[in-house]
Each structure stands twice: as structure tokens, then as C-alpha cells.
Amino acid sequence: MLPAGNLIGRCSFFEGECMKAKQYFEDALRAGLNRMELPWPDKALIEPPRERKFGDYSANAAMLLAGPAKKKPRDLAEAIAAELRAHDAEGQFERIEVAGPGFLNVTFAPGFWHGILADVSAAGTGYGASDQGHGEHVQVEYVSANPTGPLHIGHGRGAALGDSIARLLKKTGHDVSCEYYINDAGRQMRILGDSVWLRLRQLAGQDIPDLEDFYRGDYIKDIAARVHRQYPDILNMPESQAIDICFREAVDEILAGIKQDLRDFRVGHDVWFSEKSLVDAGRIDEAFADLAARGLTFEQDGALWFKTTEFGDDKDRVLRKSSGELTYFASDIAYHHDKFKRGFDRVIDIWGADHHGYVPRMQGAVTALGRQGALTVILVQLVSLLKDGEQVAMSTRAGKFETLADVVAYVGADAARFLFLSRKSDSPLEFDLELVRRKSMDNPVYYVQYAHARVHSMLAKAKDAGIAPAASGAASLAHLSTPEDLEICRQLERFPDVVASAAQALAPHVVSHYLSELAAALHKYYTQHHVLSAGAEVAAARLLLLSCVATTLAAGLDLLGVSAPERMDQVSEDAVPTAG
């Protein structure tokens, strides 16, 4: 959990007085307890109560202090409440009450909440930003699919998650680099080269049976045909040379396709790191030497072993087989060794959940390298693809929706991303193509985008009518006094906290849930309070409030990599299905 000091630091981002409600209450409470010569309890919590009727924020301090002070929790709470009331010179609190077993509940005055609008207006879409990361150098590695075929929908989930986590970390003051690790060395790559070579010869009329263990997607056939066109005499070359050409061409083409798919999904990596370059540059040996210097490797049966049992693994692992071949583990160690040598304070890897057994080993390796705790592995559970409630087979040969590109073309990047980022990464996800594609209320992404578009529609109408939003400090804000006005202010005030905790937990779904709630508050407001016909002064105040909602929605959607359209007909276009 964040120390309280961070909250103050975050507020310094804005000019003037810190308007954070939670912090304001905490400061007042601390001061009050101090005057009463009571300590601040270690487990003191200040949080919004579950039910609105209990006020804006609730503190459990009296319950924690009652025991040691030998007083009844409620009596002590009353005494603290009286102390707080006596010192609320600025009248920021509307109500200070004691409830239940001894909760201390406060409700802020409307004027306090109106101050939030100044924060949002001043920050614009930068609202919610902070420096809690203090420029920490963080690397996020994600997708990193083997370049043996196009990305599938599971990769899409990892891509959306990694990209959004990077956005969250940037927003909270981290120095972030996004990386894709290209596994272009090793056995899978040999199989890829062999697969293309085999198809090429088959296409040339040679009667060769399929291999048991090779890539058989149609894209292999396409690549083989192209390679043959490009190298007409390839069949006359020495086989090793021909296979090498097949391999290089295949990797280049598949990788280009992967990059295109990610671009279409609005995911961008800063660094594409080649495993082969790691091997070629001798980095593997460097890492081995590092481990050997720490006495953590040994030779046995002609193989090189790493003593992972010293770090909690259930057995030691091989780094280099007796045949001289390197294991995946070996290059992964070298890769992470390299990451830390590049100066990252913290490294985040996003992996498919089927690799979970690999996590302790990798953590052990990082510890062995002297960087315990610097690696965070996020596991992403499987995505099951449905169409009208029925499972779509995911095998390479099955239906036409197996690739990420097809799915994105069918439902649109916004809808796909929002769904991916609406769920905790460690729970399996159902992705129903028809549901996600639907432009209706069962689709949360449109609900949120519509809220944003609704505000902009009103702002445009207001402009035509010559009504401008009020200035953030205007006296007319006093008109924002209904429960719906204040509810929206409260929601807006939460946003920086939401961003901070989402970044800390590396959990973008916290943001998407928040956005749904803010959108709901906006839609409710829209139905209950007419803006443009409410009289010039009221209209101006309400326009300011709603434009702050739009700003915050846009800031939040940006963290998810989802567009914030000003008109809904602008989003429907990229959801139009491709031919067929």
C-alpha cells in the first residue's frame, strides 16, 4: 500500500490547494487525534462506505483506538467527531457523524466537490497523472509469440493487457519500454524452415510425404510459393542453403504480419529483441559465466546444470545439453540477464497461463542474478472464442476466426480491447464474437463511448446556441447542487486514485470498471437534468461539469487504448466486418 506521502506528492501536480477528499479527511483526522493526544492507529482505514447514505468517506479509527483507551467505540467516535467539527473553520465538511459500531463518517460540502472541476479542467486529458513511479525504469515484455504463424486471439489478450499496463505505468510517472522477444533461434525455427522447404518442393511437384511434426497452415504454403518465385533456382541449391533461405524468408514474412496485426490492434512495441542476436553476440556465455562465478552451475553427464534447487525449484535444470544444444531456459536466463544489464529497475513479463510452471524457475534465475523481486510475471488465462454461445474451434485448420486479425476485423479494435481489459487477467475469458460485435447495451464499450459522445454532442449544440461552459471557479457552480451533480463530482475525484491503484496492481480492468460507473452517472444525469434549456447560468455550470466527465472518460479510455469518439457513427465504421 502507498504511504500517505505519495498522495500529497500526486496532488502537487495541480496548482493550488490539494482537493483530494480522502487526503483532506485524513489530514483533519490526524490533526484531531493529535490534539486529543491519541495515536494514529496502524490499521486505520479511510475509504468510501459501501452505501452512499453513510457519507463520502468513512474511518474506522475510533473502533481501533477504543480498546487501548478503554472506552466504548461509539463514545470515542463522538468525541473525535466533536473535535473535527470544532476545527472545520473553512466549512469543508457538511456532516460529521458516528454510525454503526463506531464508524466516523463525513460528508463534504458541495463547494468542496466543485473544486474537483478545477483540477480536471486544468489537467485536461492529463487528469489522473502522477509521479508515483518517480521515473523508475520499467520494461514490459508482452506477446513475444514465436514467429511461426499469425497471432491468435489469446495473443490479443496479452497484447491489450501489456499495452494498457504500459500506458498505466507511463501515466503514473514510470519510464516504460515495451518489448517483444522474438524466439528466432532453436528447434521451432528449424521446423519452420523445414516446413516451408517441404511445401516448396511439394508445390514444385515433388512427391514428398508430410512430416509428422511441422507447421501445416495455409500461410506456409503461401510463403513457399513466394519464396520459389523469388528464388527460381532454389531447388538446385545445396539443401542447407535452401532451407536457410526458406527459414529467413518465413520469419521475415511472418514477423511482418505480426507487426501489422499489432498495429491494427493499436499495440506498439519500442524494441523487437531477437533471440538469435542474443546467441550471436555471445550473451549466453556471459550469463553462464555470471552464474558460474556465483557458484551456481555444475557439469554432470556432459551437460551444464543450474542449481535452481537453491531457489526453491524441485530439481536442478539443464542449461546446455550434452549434445551442446542450449535449452530455452538458458536463453531466457541470458535474455533477462541482458534486460537488467540494460538498466531496467523492474521487468514485467506477460505470459500465457500454460507457462505458469515456468515462473518459479525464472524467478529463481532472476534471484540468482542478484535481482530478487525485480521480475513480475503476469499470467494471462486462456480466451475461449464463442459465436452465438457456441465454442469456435481454435485449431489452425478450423473456422475462419482463429487469428487476431480476423477477430479485430470482425468486431473492431475498440470492442476487442475493452472486453479483454474488463476482466482480471488471471481468470479465463469468454469472447463471444456476436456479443462483442453488437452495437448495443449488452456491449459495455459502446455504453462508455456513448457517454463521451453524448457530452460532445451537447457541447456542440451549446456552442451553436452561444452557451459556453462556466469557468472552473465561477460562482455559478453553486447551481451544481443536486445529488446527481455531486455524485458526478465524487466519481471524478476518484479517478486519480483509480489510476494509481490500477497501475500499482497492474490491473487495467480497474479502469474499465470505473469508466462504466462514470458513464452510468453521466447517462443518469442526462435523463434527469436538461442542460441547454436550464437557463444560461445553470446551463454553463452543467456544461462545465459534463465536459469534465468527457475529459475523464477520454483519459480513462486512453489508458485502455480505446478511442473516445465525439460521434458514435465514427466508431461504427471500424466494426464493419470484412468481406464474408
Added chain:
RNA sequence: GGGCAAUUAGCUCAGUUGGAUAGAGCGUCGGCCUCCGGAGCCGAAGGUCGGGCGUUCGAGCCGCCCAUUGCCCA
């Protein structure tokens, strides 16, 4: 056989250092457009938080056992 996760409303899911009557969307049923976009709003019904035991003032959350499901490893 061992390990990692998951289990919350009919469905899909939130609920993070243990706190007040467990929430949302969809679906179902019933309401709301002479007015800023109805892609919306309001209301109702719907729960043994998989089961059991324990820890304590208090457990969806922590511990142990069991069940089911998924994955990893031998």
C-alpha cells in the same frame, strides 16, 4: 501422483492490506420520448459467495480439509 489457479444472481463478471443490509451488466417482468442522440433512464424479482471446520468483536476475503473444473509437471 505432485503443483498452480479458478468456483460469487439464470448468464458474463466486479468485489487487494478482514468491517455496516454482498454489487454491476445482460436476460426476465413492469414503467419512461411534444425537449440536448432511447446505443439511454427508472423500478421489481433473482444469493447458503462450491461444501465443511477453524482463527475473532467481525470472514466473499485469512488457515485447514473436501468437491468440481482448467492448466503445468512426472
